[in-house]
Amino acid sequence: MKMPEPHNNKEEHYHLFSFSSGDTALKYNGEITCTEPGNILEVLKRNEIFRELMDKVEGREVVIVNQKGAIVEHFPCCLIKKDETLVIYTLPKTETPAIDGKRELEQGKEVEQGKEVEQGKEVEQGKEVEQGKEVEQGKELEQQKSTFVTFCVEAKGGKYMTGKEILKKKKHKKYSPLCIYAKHGDTVKSALESDGRFSDIVFEKTCILHEVPQNRTHIVMSTVVNSAKDRKFQIAKMEQTRKKASATTKSNISDTGFKSEGDTTQPSQSNPNSTSEEGPSVENMTQERQEIQANKKQKYIPMPDSREILQILHNQFKGLLDHMKSRYPQEKSESEVIELMREEFGKKSEGFTEVYRLTELAEVTTSVCKVEHELIEGTGFLLFDNFILTNGHLFKDEGVLVGKTLSLPTTVTFNFDTPHGSGQWKVNVKPEVVALQYGVDRWKRQVDYAILEMEIDEKFPPGLLQKYGPVPQTGGIYIVGHPDGGFKKMDYTTIIEVEQRNAAGSKHLGENQSSILLIKESIGGNELDKEFYEQIMQGKPDVLTYNTFCFNGASGSPVINPSHCQVINGIPVYGCQVIAMHTGGFSYKCKETHETQSVIEYAIPLRTILENVLVYLVETKNVQTLLKFTDVAMENPHLFELIARLIIHMVPTGKPEYTDISKRIWDTISQSGKRDEMLQLICKLN
Ligand SMILES: [Zn+2]
Structure with missing residues (x-):
C-alpha cells in the first residue's frame, strides 16, 4: 500500500498572485505562479525573491497580510484571490533565541527543498499556460476554495475584553484584523484554536464574537463557521450575570444569551431596545432567522405569533431553571445554573464537529x-x-x-x-x-x-x-x-x-x-x-x-x-x-x-528520531531495514529529503563498508525511478 502521490493534481491547480514587503526600508516585490497547493508560507518560499527577502530579515518574525487581514502561515493558498497582493511585514522576534535558531535552520532546509520542487516544475508550468488550461484550472481552484470559509476577527478585544490581550503575541496587535480560515462544518472555536494566534482567554466559556461594525448581533463559540463567513467580529464577553442575578428574571434571561444548539445569533445586550419586558425584540429575531434561513438557501416563511411564542418560551424557561437549580446540591444562583447549562450544551455541539476528524484519524489510530x-x-x-x-x-x-x-x-x-x-x-x-x-x-x-x-x-x-x-x-x-x-x-x-x-x-x-x-x-x-x-x-x-x-x-x-x-x-x-x-x-x-x-x-x-534511526541502521549495518525504510521514503517528500541527507552524511566518512550500503540505497532509489530527483536534491543540499 502506497500513499497517494500528494501532488499528482498539480495541473489542476493554477493561480497568480503577488507579494510586496510592507517594511518601508525593504523594496521587495514579486509575483507567484502557484501550481501546487500548499500553505501560504510554503508557496511563498518557492519564490526566489521571497527567499531573498527572508534572508535579509533573518531572525525576524514574519506577518503576512492579505486583502482581509493578517493570515497565518498555514493559510491555504487556494484562498488567495486572483491578482491579490500579499503584504509581508517583519518584526523582531520576542524571546528564546535558542530554539528559534533551530527552527530557522529547519525552515532554511525547507526553503531549499522548495527550490528543488520549484525548479522541476517551472517547465511544466510553462507548458500548462501554453496549452491554455486556465479556464479548467480556475474551476478546480474554485472547488478547492469552496471547502473553506474565511472570516475576520479584530486584534483588539471588544465588550468586557477591551483591556485583555487576546493574542498570544502582543506585537501582532497592529496587524488587525486577523483573517481566519476554517473548513465547512468546523466550529468557530475550533477555527480559532487551530489558527493558533489567540491566547487562552479567548476560549473561556463566556467569550462570544460580536459582529462589527453593527455590533447588534453576536455568535457563540460553538457556532458552525459557515454562518460566520465573510463577517467581521470582535472578541467580547457575555455580561457578568452574577451581579444582576437578583434583577428581574426576564431581563436576566435575555442578558445571559442562553441558547439552544441551533440558535446562532442573538441581539446584543448593548441595544437597550432589545431587552424590553418582552425580551429580545421580535423584529431582531426574525432578521436573524432570515439570515440563518438564507444560509440554508431555503425560503423564509415568517412565524406567526412569534411574540406570543417567545413569551411562552420565556415562561417555560423559568420552570426549567428552577428544575435545574434543584438538581444541584449546593445553592446556586440563576446565573450559575445558566452557566452550567450552557456549558453542557456547548460541549455537545463541540463533540459534533470532532466526529469528522475522528473518521479521518481512524486509519492512523x-x-x-x-x-x-x-x-x-x-x-x-x-x-x-x-x-x-x-x-x-x-x-x-x-x-x-x-x-x-x-x-x-x-x-x-x-x-x-x-x-x-x-x-x-x-x-x-x-x-x-x-x-x-x-x-x-x-x-x-x-x-x-x-x-x-x-x-x-x-x-x-x-x-x-x-x-x-x-x-x-x-x-x-x-x-x-x-x-x-x-x-x-x-x-x-x-x-x-x-x-x-x-x-x-x-x-x-x-x-x-x-x-x-x-x-x-x-x-x-x-x-x-x-x-x-x-x-x-x-x-x-x-x-x-x-x-x-x-x-x-x-x-x-x-x-x-x-x-x-x-x-x-x-x-x-x-x-x-x-x-x-x-x-x-x-x-x-x-x-x-x-x-x-x-x-x-x-x-x-x-x-x-528518524535522523537518528537512519544513522543507527547504517552504523549497525542493518541494510535490509534501511532499504525498506528507503522504499517508503520515496513516496514522501520529507522522508526523501532525509535519505538525501543520509547519503550526504555517509559520503565524507570514506568508510569502505559505507560504499556498499550507499550503493544499495542508490539501487533502491533507482528502482523507484527517482534517481535524478535525488541527485538534484543532494546537489542543492550540499
Ligand atoms: Zn496555490
Missing part, C-alpha cells in the same frame, strides 16, 4: 498499539513493515535489556480499543531490538526511542512512517495512545509555543496552589528532571510541548497534525501527518484528588 513487558506499559505504533516505534525509556530499567537483547518477553497489542477487548491481537516482539537510543544524540538533542520487530511476518497495514510530516509551530494536535495501559484513547490539544511555555507552567501552578510543594518536590527531587524542565521552559531542547490527559502509559504515542492540507482528486482535504512521539511530562500526585497530574507534557519530533 489502527496503527497504534500497546507495548508491554513485566515491568512497564506504554504505547507504540507500526512504523513500517513489521517494525514498531516506541519510547526507549520503556526498557531503561535494570535487567530489561542485556546489550541489545530484551531479557523480558515483550508484546504489542493492536485493536485494544474497547474495555471488553474484542478483536484485539497480541504479538510477541523479537528479543533483538532493531534500534534504541535514550538520552542525548550526537547533535545534543533529546532522544528517546526504540524500534522493535514483531515476531510474525504477516502483511500489516502500511504503518505511519509514510505519514511523516514536520512539526508546525502552532495549532491543534491529536495524541493517540494507551494511557495507564488502558484501552486506546485520543486527546485533542494545542501546541504550547516556546514563548508560552512559562505562562502555561505558571498557569498550572496557579490553578493547583495546594499542590505547589508537591510539584516542586516531584520535579526538583530529581536533578535530571529539574534540569530538563528548566531547559524546556527556556525553550532549549528541540521538543514539542502541550497539555494532555494522556501521560502515564502513553509514552510512545504518535502526535498527529490533523490540519495538514493534502489534495486528493483536486479537492483539498485535511490529511493527517505524524509529527512527533509523545515522550513524557512533569507529573506529580495531586494533594487533593491523589491523582497523577502533570504540569506540561512533551514530545520528540519524529524528524529527530
